[in-house]
Amino acid sequence: MYPTVRPRRLRRTAPIRRLVRETRLHPADLVLPVFLKQSLTEPAPLTSMPGVLQHTRDSLRRAAAEAVAAGVGGLMVFGVPSVRDAVGSQATDPAGILNLAMADLRAEVGPDTVLMADLCLDEFTDHGHCGVLTADGAVDNDATLLRYREMAVALAEAGSDMVGTSGMMDGQVGAVRDALDTTGHTDTAVFAYGAKYASAFYGPFREAVDSALQGDRRTYQQDPANRREAAREVALDVAEGADLIMVKPAMAYLDVLSDVAAATTVPVAAYQVSGEYAMIEAAAANGWIDRNRAIAETLTGIRRAGAQIVLTYWAAEVAAELSAGRDFS
Structure with missing residues (x-):
């Protein structure tokens, strides 16, 4: 009359659940995206992305420095210039804001984290497109x-460990790899946005980079x-x-993430984007969900689906809690 197999035994206490947990979060798995705006004299909060x-x-x-002290695996940097033009000239100017940022951060954190730069023209063009x-x-x-070839070399010379090819142009990885290799930057890695979708969840990001985009990027x-x-796309x-x-x-x-993780032998990452962040923060602010549990659950789900690395705007906060030995949930 009674079950002899009782899976609930392994859920009975928090220490047991922790012992048998299949997917774990670690600070080094998390990458913090950050935004630098050239015209600012003081940091500016984003209304659509609280915090x-x-x-x-x-x-x-x-x-x-705070994020690195918390133990994050890396930083992905986006630059917002004061001047934009049709070809995104500031992206390749050594004195452009993103290149200055990479040099600043290299001087600040030295070799203690992985510095990644967004290699795309959308922040730098007056039309807001990625090319x-x-x-x-x-x-x-x-x-x-x-233009991507030129930008890759500029970012490598500024101190980037990795360049994130996010523009979804055909052949972009090969072009960037060749440019880096032929200029002696053979150690600079290419972090390829292999599967990037034309998503509604990028909305708050447009505020973060003061997007000038008219229309969309569906082509x-x-x-x-x-x-x-x-x-x-990933195989290419x-x-x-x-x-x-x-x-x-x-x-x-x-x-898609699960498919990619199963099919490729290189490390796989996923980006928990601005709209995903904003939805959880908004729902938590209204008392509709438990904020920390929702953050932990979504990050765990992304890792469980196959992401070795997760880019998230909560990276520093979650890493600090995990590094202090606290279970962020």
């Missing part, structure tokens, strides 16, 4: 690759309805020399 700032150079250095436009307003894939970012397409990136692969966004694409 996230647009930084000055000084405040970014402080935030980086150079043709006369009729379409994104010119191959002309954009030339180069992936259709959210497509799963198998991601396998093709790995063949072109990608050192790591990114899936973005994370939470609505866990099936």
